[in-house]
Amino acid sequence: MVEPKKILLGVTGCIAAYKSCEIVRGLQKAGVDVEVVMTESATEFVGTATFAALTGRPVRTSTFGDLADAIPHIRLAESCDLLLIAPCTANVLAKVACGVADDLLTSTALAAHDHLMVAPAMNMHMYESPATQANLTTLAERGVALIEPASGRLACGDVGQGKLAPVEDIVAAALAWLDGRSASRADAPTSVLDLLGKHVLVTAGPTRERIDPVRYLTNDSSGKMGYALAEAAARRGAEVTLVSGPVALDPPSGINVIPVESADEMFAAAREAFPEADIAIFAAAVADVRPKERAGRKLKKGVDDKALRIIELEENPDILATLAATKRPGQIVVGFAAETDDFIANARKKFASKHADLIVANEVGRGKAFSQDAMTVALVTSDAASELPHSSKREIAVTILDWAHSRLANNL
Ligand code: PMT
Numbered sequence: 001m002v003e004p005k006k007i008l009l010g011v012t013g014c015i016a017a018y019k020s021c022e023i024v025r026g027l028q029k030a031g032v033d034v035e036v037v038m039t040e041s042a043t044e045f046v047g048t049a050t051f052a053a054l055t056g057r058p059v060r061t062s063t064f065g066d067l068a069d070a071i072p073h074i075r076l077a078e079s080c081d082l083l084l085i086a087p088c089t090a091n092v093l094a095k096v097a098c099g100v101a102d103d104l105l106t107s108t109a110l111a112a113h114d115h116l117m118v119a120p121a122m123n124m125h126m127y128e129s130p131a132t133q134a135n136l137t138t139l140a141e142r143g144v145a146l147i148e149p150a151s152g153r154l155a156c157g158d159v160g161q162g163k164l165a166p167v168e169d170i171v172a173a174a175l176a177w178l179d180g181r182s183a184s185r186a187d188a189p190t191s192v193l194d195l196l197g198k199h200v201l202v203t204a205g206p207t208r209e210r211i212d213p214v215r216y217l218t219n220d221s222s223g224k225m226g227y228a229l230a231e232a233a234a235r236r237g238a239e240v241t242l243v244s245g246p247v248a249l250d251p252p253s254g255i256n257v258i259p260v261e262s263a264d265e266m267f268a269a270a271r272e273a274f275p276e277a278d279i280a281i282f283a284a285a286v287a288d289v290r291p292k293e294r295a296g297r298k299l300k301k302g303v304d305d306k307a308l309r310i311i312e313l314e315e316n317p318d319i320l321a322t323l324a325a326t327k328r329p330g331q332i333v334v335g336f337a338a339e340t341d342d343f344i345a346n347a348r349k350k351f352a353s354k355h356a357d358l359i360v361a362n363e364v365g366r367g368k369a370f371s372q373d374a375m376t377v378a379l380v381t382s383d384a385a386s387e388l389p390h391s392s393k394r395e396i397a398v399t400i401l402d403w404a405h406s407r408l409a410n411n412l
Contacts, residue, residue, distance in 0.1 A: 005178045006033040008076055008112070010085035010105045011051070012092045013041025015155040016121045016164035021046065023086055024054045026171035029253065032178070037061070037076060037105050039092065063104045073104055077111035084174050085109065086147070087121035087164045090132050097135035117145040117177060119170050124160030147173050168254040169237065176235035179398060194405055196237030201277035202230045203270055203319065205245030207263045209290035211311060212299045220370035221285035223247030225393045229281050230255050232397040241273040245284055263287055263316035274323045279404045281334040282320040285370070289313040324355035332404045334358045337380070340365035344387065347380045357381070358403060379403065
């Protein structure tokens with residue numbers, strides 16, 4: 001069994017400390033094990049009992065007082081995959097930048113210097129101050145992941161930059177950081193919110209093409225690939241629209257999910273979201289055909305025998321090909337190709353007809369790809385095809401987004 005990832009959440013004395021409770025919940029929802037360490041001043045805002053109840057673990061505020069755990073800062077730093085300090089006051093930020101270790105949290109931060117993420121929150125003037133800015137630069141240069149504060153009305157009434165970043169962004173950033181690490185990418189970026197401000201459209205799952213109110217044509221797509229893409233894009237800070245056929249997966253949080261049933265409905269939803277999308281990924285297994293006639297009532301044996309025996313079909317719109325043909329410069333379009341044989345050669349043929357920038361070719365049939373957690377794919381572009389090692393759909397999603405992000409970044 002794979003051990004859940006562990007995040008140590010450091011909470012400091014700031015009015016936004018109550019939001020750390022939501023951060024705990026968001027991380028736990030994603031399957032992360034969370035432990036909390038607080039500074040003494042943080043306990044003026046939220047009690048240790050609140051975090052203890054949320055995490056089911058004791059919450060420590062001091063290095064001393066527990067003989068059974070005599071060197072807690074080293075144990076805590078070594079036992080977590082990431083130390084996330086959110087909110088991080090100007091004072092704690094300064095201490096961490098200078099290597100001051102005068103309480104449990106700052107001692108732990110010093111020991112966890114290579115897996116540390118910080119979400120500052122403070123008054124705008126404190127944030128703008130040359131001292132704070134220099135501390136931020138120092139931390140960034142040392143590879144500490146920083147989540148910029150948001151702008152808006154601050155607790156003191158001032159309006160400016162200093163608000164704790166939105167909880168969803170902090171959770172997404174922490175999860176993305178864990179993803180980068182768990183995929184063991186040597187070049188895992190320090191700043192993982194590399195799709196912030198970008199809009200990503202994903203289609204996922206099968207479509208159902210109704211014969212009558214109780215019968216339909218469909219396929220075995222579970223939606224896992226499309227959902228993995230949507231979740232990975234959201235973790236990297238993107239605003240995600242997920243147009244989903246009928247699947248048994250939970251709608252991911254923080255993502256705009258548009259549930260649809262038929263190819264026509266999927267087309268309408270995708271067509272609306274497409275112009276805004278910086279990256280559009282078509283992972284859905286859209287039925288190529290649908291019954292020409294759809295009965296308004298259940299077709300009955302002995303009454304509607306002809307209609308039950310012979311179902312005349314007509315073509316569905318090709319959502320990918322139609323929308324990709326209208327793509328604007330700079331927009332990235334990724335399609336999939338589900339092939340039972342010669343999957344790379346056949347995907348190359350599809351590449352030409354679909355107007356996509358990238359086709360992700362996957363082998364299907366005989367229990368492959370559909371509904372599985374892992375599969376073999378090849379990335380096919382106009383001039384190359386590279387087969388990836390058999391990987392989980394989460395890892396494949398990260399690779400596809402890396403590819404799309406580098407295209408966007410290079411303005412290709
Ligand atoms: O959902 P999972 O269980 O996780 O399985 C993942 C998957 C196997 C469904 C996925 O990896 C995949 O291959 N999706 C595309 C399936 C498919 O319909 O392939 P295709 O070769 O028939 O279509 C090629 C491309 O055109 C696809 O991007 C498809 O979304 C798109 N298409 C196809 C027909 C159509 N009418 N409209 C489309 O947009």
